[in-house]
Amino acid sequence: MESGANMTGSIITTLATEGNPPVQPFPTSLPSITESTLQPANATAVPLNGTTSAPPLSITATVTIPVSTFETVVSSETVASIPVPTVVNISSITVAPTTFTSDGTVIVTSSAQPTVIETTATVLSETTILANHTVTGTASTVVATGTLASIMPTSTDACRFTLGCESEDVFQPVAIGPPPASIPNVPGHPVSRLNINGMTGPIGTNKFYFNFFLGSQSFPAFVMPYSLSWSKGGGNAQSWGMAVSHIDDSQKVYGPNRADIPGNPASYYINPLGIQSIIFSAAELGTSTVLSTDSLGDMSGNANLSPNQGSTSYIKFPMVQGMAFVTGLYESLQPEIQTGVFFRSVVRVGQLKGNVYKYRLTLEDGKLWLLYASSSYGLNPNLKLVSSTMLQGLPRWSGLIQIAKLPPGADEQIFDNACGVYPSSGAVGGYATNSTAQYSLSWTKSGPYANNSTLLMYALPHHIQSFDQNTAGKVRQQVQLQTTTKGTATAVVSDYWILNEQLQPAMGFEPWRPDTEGVTSLPQRAIDLIQKVAPIEASQDMNAQTNLNSMYFSGKGLSKFAVIVYTMNNLAGQQGLAAAALEKLKAAFATFAENRQQFPLYYDTDWKGLVSSASYRTGDPGVDFGNSYYNDHHFHYGYFIHAAAVIGYLDPAWARANKDYVNALIRDVANPSTLDTYFPIFRSFDWYNGHSWAKGLFETGDGKDQESTSEDAMFAYGLKMWGRIIGDLSMERRGDLMLSVVSRAIQNYFLMDSDNKNQPARFIGNKATGILFENKADHVTYFGANLEYVQGIQMVPALPFSTLTRTKKFVQEEWELYFADGAVAQAQTVLGGWKGILFGNLAIINPQAAWNFFSQDNFDPSWIDGGASLTWYLAYTAGLGGVS
Incomplete structure (x- = not known):
């Protein structure tokens, strides 16, 4: 029997025709905790942190x-x-x-x-x-x-955070009770759960695995750096298995160059779909194959392929973001490892760790993949080459097969050391003090060597920037793979990561910069002008501008008027007028808190969340930007949360009375705890990618996407401020942390200054990604391609956090390229509310020019977007230094 990772191995050059040896039945023993009172009679003791290859417990x-x-x-x-x-x-x-x-x-x-x-x-x-x-x-x-699905002991590990676990736990539940009674429970969502097994609780509608339970189930799950897709009989191999794809940077496809933008950047780039490098399949899979999912969590989930509905045989694929291996867990099937790229050579290397057999697979595209196989009962998997597209194993085989692409120049030993173990689930945790936070990304380990092997995971660039000293020491720079839209991923040998972020506790409702404590007073010249403008804007019909057929536009209206009232009360010395306006604003908000708007909210008992009734009543999935289908909830509800924070600041009793309603909106978007069983964990925010995804229950080949980075940050800002108002320190610090993380992600992946190293050189000249998908970036918006649209949707709303997410370097480069006098889309010639948006953004780098624009005598009110006000733009630009 061969052994040793350094053996050169034997090249399989002939097709296998001989019979395969018989195998013994799958073991029936069950794991248990030996140091507790649970001791099923038929259980076999294993170490407390051990695992077996048995299927999930069902006793x-x-x-x-x-x-x-x-x-x-x-x-x-x-x-x-x-x-x-x-x-x-x-x-x-x-x-x-x-x-x-x-x-x-x-x-x-x-x-x-x-x-x-x-x-x-x-x-x-x-x-x-x-x-x-x-x-x-x-x-x-x-x-x-x-x-029983799983049993594990309470962790006795010492606190992993150097900050200490006696500081504020930022992942405490918001609440654990049902949503407010004013929101009715409604079953029968237009999109039904498709082949989701063993789960009656909340499902992450905006997660990376969503394509596997929607529609045709044929589009990929992007687990970074790989993607997985169900072959469904397609491709060169005509397989019914699970295809694994990894796209190198050289394989990206670019759209036409933009002749209207200096430097002529590519209009988009995309990673090709359908390249089936390695396919996990089995002889039993065919036209009756069923794809199901289970254990769908915040950062992980399982996909399963079974020969037919109800079969007890299957291949289970644990899907975890950043996994270095794609793992297939076979139960009583004959493995077939296929490829749509064709095998150039297959090398049987030898035996590792006593029961792991290693193969090197070189494909016709020249890429090298490593395969590791471990039988549940210690047998040689005896994979044989039966065609240029297939390796075949033993019948009725149970065990683990893992695949990893070997990056050029990488040390194979790193993969050899990590084989036989895989992440089965992921979790986020964190603690914070006033101005510093540490958060962790950690994984539960499974596999035959979970007890004595460390996980190999891939980190994104923004992770590397934040790693603490201990985690940074576990980075393996020589092992890197390109991701689809997040630059280069780098391997880390660790079961958990600790990441550091600086918080911004001084940020409040007033104009603010990262290097200041915030502006609590304005120059008299600015106050004089605001005192003329604000009463006019505050006297507008708030109900007419907020009780709309759209949660998005209604929320923008509420947020706008909240900022006007705050400015009058705190910055312009108009407390009496502000008090009267506040009463009107509270009445407008009550329409929603009492769920009396044109399209009231439902609590969807199928997917578990708060959705607009608009699609239920109209039959149109796209109405209100797809809110009923879980699109854009962080955008829509973020405006409500921000408005509530301002109102609650001005009237603490109102905050107490409306706490349950506002908290329900927060729980729908960003429930932080499994103790809350009414909503999924972090529906929108992706702690691995560092930002939110806007797309809900719509299958799509390019995965999830997000357009407006600024509205993503606005949700985190609103969360922070509402937490401060209601005295929920965990929520406040969590919002602070999310705001820091999303700012880092925005600057790495979405807003591209000249030093950006993560997006392709041919694309960064656009300055903003436009719409960033999991699989492509397109310099456009869903509502048009005007340059002020594509860039401007990353600017709204202009609030105190804007100076954190949008760096001076980026704003300067963007302004000079697009919007300066004589530039290709100069702001002076832009029409409508987009003009005000552009000049509001100018305040970050040239507040005096921005103030001069908004304070001019012949200012046209049509230059103000429906979610903004001249009152706030005057205060904002003056507060950032526009008035001496």
Whole structure:
């Protein structure tokens, strides 16, 4: 038997025709925790952090969890926890007779008889009780019964954050109860869940795996740096398996050069689809094959291919963003490793780690892929070349096969060391002080060598910039692969990453720059002009401008008037007028808080989220930018959250009264905790990519996309400020952290100054990506190709955070290229509200010129966008230094 990673191996040059040896049945033993009271009779002990290649547990058992005497008093606006020793995925909890008392929390209930609490959530290592509740008592046991999916011990690891875990946990739940009663529960979403198994809870509608449960299921999942797609009988191999593709930079396809832009940059670039480099398949897969998904989480999910509906045989593909290996878990199938590019040579290298067999696969395009196979029962996989497009293994085989593309010049040993283990799920965590935050991206490990191997993952450029010293030491610069739209990914040998970010606690509602504390007073000249303009704008019909048939435009109107009222009250000395305007604004907001708008919100019980009723009532999926289909929720609801933060600042009692409604909007977009079972974790924000995705339940070949970076940042800013207003420090710091992370991502991938190294050199001359997809970038918008549209949609709204996300260097280059006098789209000649948007943005680099524009005697009100005001533009430009 061959062994050793350094063996040259034998080249397979002939097609295999001989028979394959018989195999033994799949093992029936089940893993368990040996140091707990759970001990199913048919279980076989394994280490606490160990895994086996057995399928997910499917047994009914009873777990007895001892709970000690305790007394917990929660009197703040945060949450507190009662520790328990295990994590158990359950279907119900039975609380044995206790002396618990509580003033309303649903977590524990005083009763002489056992109380059953139905749940489909995971009971974490802490049982959460709500704010403003007192819980005391003594209990002997808490019994959990149900179908067990996974069992793991409470972590005893030391705190990984150098900042310390005694600082503010920024991922505390916003709330865990149902949405407000004014929002009705409505089943029957126009898009049904397609072959999603074992999940009745929330699903991430805007995640990378979305194409696998929509429509034809034939479009890719972009896991970075690879993409996965179901072949469905297509391509050179005519396979029904899962195709793996990786596109090198040289393979990108570019659109026509823009003759109207200096430097003639390419109008778009795209990564070709349909290149099936390696395909995980099986002899049993064919026209009856079914693609299903399960365990769909924030950063991970499983795709499964089965020969037919109901089959107990399958290939399971754990999908985790940044995974260095694509892993296929075979259950009782005959593996077929195929290619649409054709095999040039296949080398059987030898045996690693005792039970992992390695192959080198060179394709006809010259690319080298590494294959690692490990049987569940220790047999040689005996892969044989049966055609120029297929390697075939043993019948009724169970085990793990992993594929990784070997970058030129990379050390194979790095991949050899990491094989036999794979990430099965991912999670984000973090802590913050006043001005510093650390967050982690960590992964649960599985596989036969999970106990003694470290994960190999790929980091994006913005990750590398933020790594702490320890994580930076685990980067392997010689192992790099190109991503589709995020530059070069670099390998990291670590089970978790720690990343540092600076926060901006001084940012408030007033004009602000990163190097200042904010402007609390304006020059008298500016105040005099604002005092003339603001009462006129505040006297407009707020209801008419906000109760619209669009959540997006309604939110923009509310946000606009909120800023006007704030400016009058805090910067222009018009407190009396501001108080009257505030009452009108609160009345306009009440239309939405009471869900009386033209298209009220529904709580969609299928996907679990707050959606406009517009598509339900009109039958048009695209109405209100697709809100009913989960498009753009961070844009739409971000304006409402910002408006609420301003109103709540001016009237704290209003904030308390409207807290549940505003928090529900936040939970729909950015629920941070699995304890909240009414909404998915971070529907829009992608902690791996560092920004949000706008596209919801629409299948598309180029994956998720986002157009307006500024409105993405606006949501984080609104979250930060609302958290500050309601005294939720975790929320405030989380918004701060999201704002720092998204600013870094925007500057790396979306807004391209002359030093940008992540986007292609042929494209960065556009200065903005326009629409950035997972698979392409297109210098255009969904509503037109005018240069002021493409660049300007990255500028709205102009608020205090704008100076953080849009650097002076970038704004200067963009202005000189496009909008300066004599430039190709000079701002002076732009029509309508886009003109005001451009000059508002100019304030970042030339506030005096911007002030002169907005303060001119013959100013045309048509130059103001419907979501902006002359009042704020005057305050903003003056506050940034436009008036001496």
